[in-house]
Amino acid sequence: MKEESSGLIIGISIGVVIGVALAVVAFFCFRYHRKRSQIGNISSRRAATIPIRANGADSCTMMSDSSFGTESPRPSNQNGMSLWLGGLKKANVVSASGILEYCYKDLQKATYNFTTLIGQGAFGPVYKAQMSTGETVAVKVLATDSKQGEKEFQTEVMLLGRLHHRNLVNLVGYCAEKNQHMLIYVYMSRGSLASHLYNEKLELLNWELRVQVALDVSRGLEYLHDGAVPPVIHRDIKSSNILLDQSMRARVADFGLSREEMGLMEYVELAAMNTEGKVGWEEIVDPRLDGKFDVQELNEVASLAYKCVNRVPRRRPSMRDIVQVLSRILKSSHNKKHKKDSLNARADEVSINMDQLENRSPIPEHHRVESVDSTTDSVDV
The missing domain is CATH 1.10.510.10 (Transferase(Phosphotransferase) domain 1)
Known part of the structure; x- marks a missing residue:
């Protein structure tokens, strides 16, 4: 009997130990999985905002030179922008948002070699462009010596790529060729x-x-x-x-x-x-x-x-x-x-009626006599 009780106690003890061990393992697995998911969420949020810069370069993947046609590789001081744009393309941010990449030659032709200046800002000059498709757009060119302009370029592409509202100026495309960076907007014909x-x-x-x-x-x-x-x-x-x-x-x-x-x-x-x-x-x-x-x-x-x-x-x-x-x-x-227009319309209508009454020609005297005579005759009958 004692042996059976001892065996039962040992079995229960082993079961409890195993259960506790499994619970501890499950707890650590849960924490590990949760930590990884949080890291993934943070990374995705960073990817959806302005790119992180470290030592002057963006933390994105390098874009291949073929993305810009036959253009030669950019000098090292342009790698940051190339990295960032490459990251956008690989993440399908540009294509998903409907932002098009325009060719430098097309924009050069549409602006008559960048002579159609319509504005000048801290970012750089703005030109009016008449594209071969018939659409009219505004081209904002990044000043080549503007660090602030480079940040603005990145910010506008990232933000306007996902922001769409009838009271926001829509970004329709960009150009990044020949060491130039441009933003293409819907043309606002009445200016600022x-x-x-x-x-x-x-x-x-x-x-x-x-x-x-x-x-x-x-x-x-x-x-x-x-x-x-x-x-x-x-x-x-x-x-x-x-x-x-x-x-x-x-x-x-x-x-x-x-x-x-x-x-x-x-x-x-x-x-x-x-x-x-x-x-x-x-x-x-x-x-x-x-x-x-x-x-x-x-x-x-x-x-x-x-x-x-x-x-x-x-x-x-x-x-x-x-x-x-x-x-x-x-x-x-x-x-x-x-209400004011309605009152004015009524006043004009009354004025017109009064003018018509005043301008009505009087009945000639002999017509009035004939009218009276005819009335008298009819009474006699």
């Missing part, structure tokens, strides 16, 4: 907002159109903040980076300084705003508007802008809030304009 605000030779933007531009820009930024994954902070919003299409609808451009969100307020620099004296907002309105704006709408827009520069971050409105307010203001403006 800055040119319309400060160039008196161009058509004046009325108040309603200015509110519409503000709404378009807000919608583009709302997409970057709330619609993009991960969110994107532009960091360089200004009138020269807002472009207008043929219909005067605004799009946000120049993403070279953008960053994927790490903490919104780390990238915002506040402008000091002097509120002493409490001067009416209409005192700082563009004098060229000549008072042709709704004071109530102006105060609402100014109040909204003032909230945006509040020194306490949590008190600033989100881009979604801004879109809602501007949409309401614009809708109210349209309703007022429609």
Whole structure:
């Protein structure tokens, strides 16, 4: 009996030891697998953002020379960009996003040997290009001595390759040949907002159109903040980076300084705003508007802008809030304009009717006599 009890105890003990050992092994396997998956996720996130640079070179795979036709290998100071572009191609980032690689010769021909200059920025010159396919595009050329431009080139290709919104300027392609790096965009025929605000030779933007531009820009930024994954902070919003299409609808451009969100307020620099004296907002309105704006709408827009520069971050409105307010203001403006046009149309109609009555020719005297005689005759009968 004792031998059976001893055997049972030994068997149970062995089973417990084996069970504990298996549990420990399973635990370490789970931790190992989890650690590897986390490393893989971190790597994939890095691949989806701006490439990591180490000692002046990007941590991507070298692209073969055949990617650039018969061009000779690049000098060592261009290897960083080649590595990075090669990594993009091997990861199918370019093809998946629909960004095309343009040939240098085609762009040279389309810009008449780069003589169709339409703008100049920190990144480099911008040219208008009429492609053989009939499409018109804007070509932004990286200044060869610009390190900042190289970073902007990388950032814009990475970001605009995956960001698509009607209020963002679309990147349609790039070129990296003959030691030149270019970005090809949809052509915005009306130029920048800055040119319309400060160039008196161009058509004046009325108040309603200015509110519409503000709404378009807000919608583009709302997409970057709330619609993009991960969110994107532009960091360089200004009138020269807002472009207008043929219909005067605004799009946000120049993403070279953008960053994927790490903490919104780390990238915002506040402008000091002097509120002493409490001067009416209409005192700082563009004098060229000549008072042709709704004071109530102006105060609402100014109040909204003032909230945006509040020194306490949590008190600033989100881009979604801004879109809602501007949409309401614009809708109210349209309703007022429609009502005013209706009243003017009725006033014109009344004026026309009065003119017709005044211009109606009087009945000749002999006609009136004949009319009376005929009436008398009929009564006699």
